[in-house]
Amino acid sequence: MFDQHVQTLRGLQASAQTTSELWAAATELGYADAALPELLGGSGAEIGDVAEIVRAAGQVCFAAPVGIANLVIAPALAAAGWTPRPGMATIVLTEKSKRVVVEFGHDADAVYTLAARGQGSQLRELDPTAADRQPAGMSRPAHAATIDLEQLPVLRSADLDQPIEQWRLLLALEAALQIDGAIRHLVSTTVDYLGIRQQFGRSLLRFQAIQHRVADLSSRASMLSHILDEALDQAEADTETASVVAMVAAVEAADLGGYVVAQAHQLHGAIGYTQESGLGMYSTLIWQLIDRSGSSLDWSERLGSHLLGDRDLWQSTVPCGSGVVPSTSSAG
Amino acid sequence: MRLEPAMPEDVLTNVQQARADVRAFLDMELRGGGFIPTVDSWMRSADLDFSARLAAAGFVGMTIPTQFGGQGRTVIERHVVSEELLAAGAPIAAHWIAERQMAPLLLRFGTDEQRQRFLPGIARGETPFSIGMSEPDSGSDLASVRTRATETGDGWILEGRKVWTTNAHIASVIIVLARTDGVHGDRHSGLSQLAVQLPTDGVTVNPILAFDGTHHFNEVIFDGARLPRSALVGQRGQGWAQVNAELSHERSGPERFLSMMPLLRAWAREIDSDASEAERAVLGRLTARLTALRRTSFRLVWGLQNGEDVARAAASVKLQGNDFEQDVVASLDSLIGRINSPSEALVDLLDQARVSAPAATLRGGTSEILRTIVAKTFSGS
Numbered sequence: 256m257f258d259q260h261v262q263t264l265r266g267l268q269a270s271a272q273t274t275s276e277l278w279a280a281a282t283e284l285g286y287a288d289a290a291l292p293e294l295l296g297g298s299g300a301e302i303g304d305v306a307e308i309v310r311a312a313g314q315v316c317f318a319a320p321v322g323i324a325n326l327v328i329a330p331a332l333a334a335a336g337w338t339p340r341p342g343m344a345t346i347v348l349t350e351k352s353k354r355v356v357v358e359f360g361h362d363a364d365a366v367y368t369l370a371a372r373g374q375g376s377q378l379r380e381l382d383p384t385a386a387d388r389q390p391a392g393m394s395r396p397a398h399a400a401t402i403d404l405e406q407l408p409v410l411r412s413a414d415l416d417q418p419i420e421q422w423r424l425l426l427a428l429e430a431a432l433q434i435d436g437a438i439r440h441l442v443s444t445t446v447d448y449l450g451i452r453q454q455f456g457r458s459l460l461r462f463q464a465i466q467h468r469v470a471d472l473s474s475r476a477s478m479l480s481h482i483l484d485e486a487l488d489q490a491e492a493d494t495e496t497a498s499v500v501a502m503v504a505a506v507e508a509a510d511l512g513g514y515v516v517a518q519a520h521q522l523h524g525a526i527g528y529t530q531e532s533g534l535g536m537y538s539t540l541i542w543q544l545i546d547r548s549g550s551s552l553d554w555s556e557r558l559g560s561h562l563l564g565d566r567d568l569w570q571s572t573v574p575c576g577s578g579v580v581p582s583t584s585s586a587g
Numbered sequence: 588m589r590l591e592p593a594m595p596e597d598v599l600t601n602v603q604q605a606r607a608d609v610r611a612f613l614d615m616e617l618r619g620g621g622f623i624p625t626v627d628s629w630m631r632s633a634d635l636d637f638s639a640r641l642a643a644a645g646f647v648g649m650t651i652p653t654q655f656g657g658q659g660r661t662v663i664e665r666h667v668v669s670e671e672l673l674a675a676g677a678p679i680a681a682h683w684i685a686e687r688q689m690a691p692l693l694l695r696f697g698t699d700e701q702r703q704r705f706l707p708g709i710a711r712g713e714t715p716f717s718i719g720m721s722e723p724d725s726g727s728d729l730a731s732v733r734t735r736a737t738e739t740g741d742g743w744i745l746e747g748r749k750v751w752t753t754n755a756h757i758a759s760v761i762i763v764l765a766r767t768d769g770v771h772g773d774r775h776s777g778l779s780q781l782a783v784q785l786p787t788d789g790v791t792v793n794p795i796l797a798f799d800g801t802h803h804f805n806e807v808i809f810d811g812a813r814l815p816r817s818a819l820v821g822q823r824g825q826g827w828a829q830v831n832a833e834l835s836h837e838r839s840g841p842e843r844f845l846s847m848m849p850l851l852r853a854w855a856r857e858i859d860s861d862a863s864e865a866e867r868a869v870l871g872r873l874t875a876r877l878t879a880l881r882r883t884s885f886r887l888v889w890g891l892q893n894g895e896d897v898a899r900a901a902a903s904v905k906l907q908g909n910d911f912e913q914d915v916v917a918s919l920d921s922l923i924g925r926i927n928s929p930s931e932a933l934v935d936l937l938d939q940a941r942v943s944a945p946a947a948t949l950r951g952g953t954s955e956i957l958r959t960i961v962a963k964t965f966s967g968s
Contacts, residue, residue: 446965466962467955474903474961478879485882499878506875552868555875559867562874568855569674569848570610572874573881576603581611 256304260311268315274362274398278319278343288339290325300325303487306432313436316536318398320345320359326429327422328367335378335413340365347547348423353403356391358547360400368404371419378415381407395546396539423549424501428486430548431508435483437537438476438515445472445519452524465522472518479504479511496574502558510551512541594889598663605664609671612644617675624676624849626936627943629842630950631803633757634678638712646672647682648710651690655706662892666885670841676849676936680754680803685709685716687840688833689762692780696821696829701782705760717758719749719783719807720830726751727956729764730774730827734809736765736781742816743767743781745789745809755792755805760784763809768824778826781818789813799942831898837951838901839887844880844908846943847915850936851877854919857926857933866925869918876911880904902952902960909954912947916940 263284271277281287289300289308300308309322320328320343328346332339342364347357349368357366366381386407391399446469449460459465486504489497516538520527527534549557562568594602616622621640625632641647649665651657669687672679690709693702708714725731734747745765755761761783769777783790789812795804821829851873858866884904891897916937923929923937948954 450965460965463959466965467958469965470903470906470958470961473964474906477903478883478907481882481886482879485878502871503875503878506871507879510872510875551872551875555868555871556864558871558875559862559869560871562855562870563858563860563862563867568852568870568874572878573606573670573674575607575610576599579600579603579607581607582604 257307257311260308261314264311264317264321265315268317274318274359275343277317278362281317281319281321286321287324288329289321290329302490306483306487309429309432310436310439313433313540314440316437316440316533316540318396319343322429322433323358323426326432327425330425331367331369331378331415331422334415334417337378337380337411337413340380346426347404348419348426349404353405354389354401355404356395356399356543356546357402357404358396358543359398360391360402361388361398365410366402366404366407369419369422372414374418376415376417376419376422377412379412380410382410383407394539395543396536399543424498424505427505427508427548427554428490428501430544431479431483431486431504433544434508434512434541435479437541438479438511441515441519441534441537442473442476445469445522448523459522468518468522472515472522475511476515479507482507496572499558499561499572502554502561505549505554506551506558509545509549509554512545513551516541594663598661601661602663602667605660606667606671609644609646609668612641612646613671613675613677616640616677622676622678624853624932624936625678626676626848626850626939627846628676628849629673629679629683629846630753631680631801631939631943632676632678633680633715633754633803635681635712635715635757637678638682641672641677641679642682642710642712647686647712648690648706649686651686651694651706651710655702656710657690657706658710663885663888666841666888670845670881673842673845674848674852681715681757682709682712683842684718684753685714685760688718688836689716689760691836692762692820692829692833695832696780696825698817700817701820705782708759714760715754715758717752717755717761717805717807719752719755719761719763721751722748723750727953729830730778731771732764732766732778733771734763734765736763736767736779736814738767739813743814743818745781745783745812745814747809749807749809750795750804752792752805752807753803755785755807756794756802758785761790761807762820764826764830767819767826775827777824778830779823780820780826780829781814782820783809783812783814783818787812787814797942799938801942834952835891835896835898835901838905838957839884839891839897841881841884843905843951844877844884844911846947847912847940848877850919850933850940851915853930853933853936854923854926857929858922863925866922869922873911873915873918876914880908880911883907899961899964902957905952906954906957906961909948909957913944916944 267280285298289298290305305325312321323346328344344365345359345363346367349355366383368379370377386402388400391401450458452459482504486500489500526532645658646668648657649660653659722732736743736745763781763783766777767779789810791808793806794802887897887900
């Protein structure tokens, strides 16, 4: 299914002329509301299936918010008891309401915000129709916009029981899945390029210095998929370990994302710097995902704070499994 | 859907039970003063009494078939038990090499007589093994070894010199990589493995002391040592292939990223709830990387158990594990000064770790060699 999603999303992206067209095409194929129960018009996909879509979106650098629509907006609206409005929505978690960078803010029909409120959180829907949407900056995707949220009319507001940290983690997990897809693309295309590009009479991949860089790149990149699989397993089991593993995924994704972008640029040489190469598109995607969801330092601090306490580090992060009791013979 | 199939439920249950059981054993040992945790315990901390107790509790020889005195359990169960032993810093060096790779070698390539001779002792934690591979002129380039086994009427005569032979001074057996056929320049072709039981006339073991004064490395000199014909392990001339089969077991092991876990664990216990942002960030970052390594390694061992060729994947995990271990030491070294009155135990662990750290990217395959192996996945060779 993953490969199929990659092909489909890539095809949609190649045909659409605008973000709105792309969103409409994605919606028609069920990508916008895959996580919604069938009763509400979605396909009732499980989190693992939705994760495949998000990874595929990252792999093709998909310029419409299928990931956050399914993994963050849908559950937020469900928690508020709101019916989704037609059109493309985006969401931003913010402690400040002045000028913020809003992913997909350039063309969004609705902007949702999540902020801390007491022990829980507050969801607001803002109307960006008349907003002054400024470009977000050269290092960000074209779909991002800088918007003064204070200037936007509030259409509705709801207090949610879920603490803000839960939404923060969900946004980070969505970003991690996209990063996983994106770095798969980057590693694969980088190796392809190195096999083709020749200097000194042979392909770059024949040089030991290059081989060693590729070895570091691929061995680091391959670990993210494994930890994301575990995060998805734990999410379905809804255990105490789930939040730890999700934070681990957030740390690793942010760290790896920056690293892979830097290595991909180094290995592509000057050609990677051109608009034509497409490498820049993935660079800005990954940088934006890290900005939106938190750097590896941010998540490392959060994870470290979570781990502090009376519990032993090893036993708290490597559980035996609930209900497992040592057999008496092992204790001697 | 996950990108890889999940482990079957019954396998997961057995794995969790094995972990719970060995954890209970270790808790009991620590409460009773059975050992003091060390870093690198699989190399530097040999205690035959502990190995015997561990074996009696069913945690040595786990993958050796019951007909040879083993537990007849799976590779993945042994893996999680190993994780717990390493994380606890338990003194497992006496039986580690024997169980980790010599038992699989004998099971795969040994004769019935060799299996009967050695496996029961390995399963009881009584028969320490050592690996005789590196030589003064042959480190990363093992195919260039010069030690020679010359066939005689009733066996072999062994001549040569091995170095960095871990725990040869306590070993009952050294498995030696030697040339039995061809000439020195033939490289991989003509190499064989021979089991040298100690003591044997003509075999001398001399210590190579580390710069901290500890002794686990040795030089072993073979000067006309006579071995019986039955010393040959596996097929004559196939030593290189056999050694490579062993390396998957060696490189896929959790000791490649858990050797410093006792230090990380002790440090995490001693940083207070008012720990600085720097300490929290380091704790989070190292735990994240450790978790990713554990998960990747677990998947790899599952593949090994199912007969997959994991040589390159094992090299990949070891490569990352090497860097991680040095990162743990460097990070904690830079932060320990912020702890008011660190315990003697923590200070000792850091001392050990500082001395061990340089070896992390050298032993069992240098990071440079590992990068070359991983790169072969892409360069088509």
